[in-house]
Amino acid sequence: MKSPVLAAAAALACVAATAPAGAAAQAPLHYQCSSSTRSIDDTAYSGPWPDNWDVTISVCAARSGSTVHSYAEARWDGPTFYAVDDTTIFDGAKIRLQIKESRHGTDPLVAEHDFTGLEARLEDSNSNAHYNGRYRTGTISHRAGPRALADVVLFLDWHGDGRGYQRHEYTGSPTV
Numbered sequence: 001m002k003s004p005v006l007a008a009a010a011a012l013a014c015v016a017a018t019a020p021a022g023a024a025a026q027a028p029l030h031y032q033c034s035s036s037t038r039s040i041d042d043t044a045y046s047g048p049w050p051d052n053w054d055v056t057i058s059v060c061a062a063r064s065g066s067t068v069h070s071y072a073e074a075r076w077d078g079p080t081f082y083a084v085d086d087t088t089i090f091d092g093a094k095i096r097l098q099i100k101e102s103r104h105g106t107d108p109l110v111a112e113h114d115f116t117g118l119e120a121r122l123e124d125s126n127s128n129a130h131y132n133g134r135y136r137t138g139t140i141s142h143r144a145g146p147r148a149l150a151d152v153v154l155f156l157d158w159h160g161d162g163r164g165y166q167r168h169e170y171t172g173s174p175t176v
Contacts, residue, residue, distance in 0.1 A: 029062035029069055036171035038154075042079070042089075044161040053078045053122075053131070059097070061150035061173040068099050068176060070150035071139045074118065078131030085125055092157035092165060093119035097137055102147040102175045111142035149175045 035058040042051040054077040061070045072095055081089075094116045100107035115137040125131045150173040155165040 031060040031062040032174040033060035044158040059152040063176040098151040
């Protein structure tokens with residue numbers, strides 16, 4: 001026969017194991033995404049070999065109350081070069097992720113962040129010098145009005161072309 005103290009302790013342990021710790025658990029975010037692809041010419045190369053990079057960017061947004069969360073993922077199919085892991089293809093590459101309020105006319109910007117880790121990933125190839133890969137940004141979050149979206153711009157600065165960063169716009173996320 002169990003003592004009343006042991007029975008009470010067992011009941012308390014059972015309740016504690018099933019109760020959530022801290023605040024109520026939040027439902028996972030439901031991201032809505034869109035993707036678009038651009039074929040981007042290597043402006044620093046004018047030789048006879050193919051040099052275009054096919055870059056697809058998906059931009060995703062989700063809402064939790066009045067806060068909008070967003071991230072982007074880039075996937076690319078680059079050309080095959082003579083050099084493996086050529087760190088001189090770009091002088092810079094970045095993804096600018098933005099959160100905007102969706103309105104008639106120009107959508108006002110409420111948050112943006114540049115992700116610069118893209119350049120090293122673009123210049124990384126497999127052992128056959130195929131420049132294919134992917135990169136996912138971190139997530140940015142900001143309070144926004146009842147209708148908001150995420151937008152993304154790819155900036156590439158080709159080594160040796162003297163043009164600096166060139167802007168490549170992609171389709172924004174659905175409104176959340």
